[in-house]
Amino acid sequence: MEKVNVALIGAGGMANGVHYPSLAEFDDVNLVGLCDLIPEKLKATAERFEIENTFTDYKRMIEKTNPDAIYVLMPPHHLFDLVIHSLSQGLHVFIEKPPGVTLHQIKSMALLAEKKGCKTMVGFNRRFIPLMKQVKEMVEEKGQIIQCVSTFHKNSPAALYYNGAIDVLSCDAIHTVDALRWMAGGDVKVVSSDINSYYSERENSFNALVKFENGCTGIIMTNWAVGGRIHIFEMHAKGISALINPDLDGSAVIFEGSSRKEITTVEAAGTDANYKAYGFFGENRHFIDCIKSDKQPDTCFADAVKTMELVRLMYANRID
Ligand SMILES: NC(=O)c1ccc[n+]([C@@H]2O[C@H](COP(=O)([O-])OP(=O)(O)OC[C@H]3O[C@@H](n4cnc5c(N)ncnc54)[C@H](O)[C@@H]3O)[C@@H](O)[C@H]2O)c1
Known part of the structure; x- marks a missing residue:
């Protein structure tokens, strides 16, 4: 795999502040789609990172863009359904910390990821x-x-x-x-x-x-x-x-x-760029490298x- 096609859910603080600036610098990543529920945030983020395809429905984004991997960047109590759906489609998944609200949730996510052979990563930067x-x-x-x-x-x-x-x-x-x-x-x-x-x-x-x-x-x-x-x-x-x-x-x-x-x-x-000095760039690089080299990320x-x-x-x- 030379280039990794990545779809993105979330046009919020961490997405704009640290993750998308990191991904945008990688030559081996295509940002194939962006989804957010709030049209203004969706538009501003898509323009900033030059993402052509925008969506307000993440299931439709996955269907239309057929990505290899997906970022789900949102508060922990909104994560679960989106992560489970993404894994069930066989996508590699990156999420921020915390990995859900309960131990039971992350166990369920880990079990499905194993069953579907997905690479997964939690942003413990x-x-x-x-x-x-x-x-x-x-x-x-x-x-x-x-x-x-x-x-x-x-x-x-x-x-x-x-x-x-x-x-x-x-x-x-x-x-x-x-x-x-x-x-x-x-x-x-x-x-x-x-x-x-x-x-x-x-x-x-x-x-x-x-x-x-x-x-x-x-x-x-x-x-x-x-x-x-x-x-x-x-x-x-x-x-x-x-x-x-x-x-x-x-x-x-x-x-x-x-x-x-x-x-x-x-x-x-x-x-002195915070997104690099505080580990965010490195964790994103690690996720993409692991997908390309068929390894499970350290913080899977x-x-x-x-x-x-x-x-x-x-x-x-x-x-x-
Ligand atoms: N690693 C760190 O040091 C660090 C620091 C701050 C925050 N975080 C974590 O990052 C995560 C995200 O925080 P944030 O501040 O970026 O969030 P945010 O609220 O700024 O952004 C979340 C975005 O997701 C969108 N969204 C919610 N549900 C959606 C859905 N179903 N479909 C599409 N879009 C949807 C919202 O509209 C919003 O734009 C949190 O879990 C937080 O704990 C980590």
Whole structure:
């Protein structure tokens, strides 16, 4: 397959901000159709990315454009039917995080994808941030990661996702859960968690101690009721430690005994364009490459089941 024909559902924020700008730069991708329910958004996005065929009915778009793959970029509670229909047509499917609202939904999606032989991907972009990838490689050169920390704080105590359709952990703090699994590089053995509601009617702080089968110890710390965005990661292996803040103005510091090396997010990415430096370009490239080389993407639906399963274990194993 030289070129991948991709159809697109969704002309919203993530589509316009990061995914379609990435896809538009790939010579081996044809954008064969775009669908959105809102005509003004459909028109503006189609014009911006020079997409000829526009639709308000995604089933009709699939019928008319016969794509190899489809992007379904919309809020988690609207995803399921569209993803199941796309998989049932044998299409490779890319979705944003979170992969639906429940573990059951992503399991159903993963089962159908396997049955139909589809490549699938969830946009867990933290794994594709050039700085995160570079530092993980540096740490793993010294040995297996034996301890890792995934931290995400915000100043938004009453945050309500999609009018309450989904909880904070499954919707947004899930980035820490997925990144922890990626850093640890193994399956979860046992979990203990502490979950709180600070100054809110809803739970907004999720903390966990996770033991992995490979011996790695992982720690998740998230709190939406504190001072502001702190989204940082720690990776430790024998004789090496890294503290990483991959935000656009951030950097990683790597310690090896008395040596201290610093790499900025922008240096690692070679650009200060957010869609590239924060992993979105890389994840889109990975999806297209996997389709072309007949490999399942690293963050396929079956893998996302494991991330949602860790979310479930956090709720199930509270110490409070
Ligand atoms: N990876 C990240 O860091 C990150 C950051 C922000 C948001 N997200 C995720 O991205 C996802 C999308 O968020 P967004 O802000 O881009 O959404 P959005 O609301 O801006 O866009 C969704 C679009 O889908 C369209 N739509 C809804 N149902 C449709 C249907 N049946 N057919 C056709 N079009 C339909 C809407 O009209 C809208 O234009 C969310 O799951 C969110 O959690 C991820």
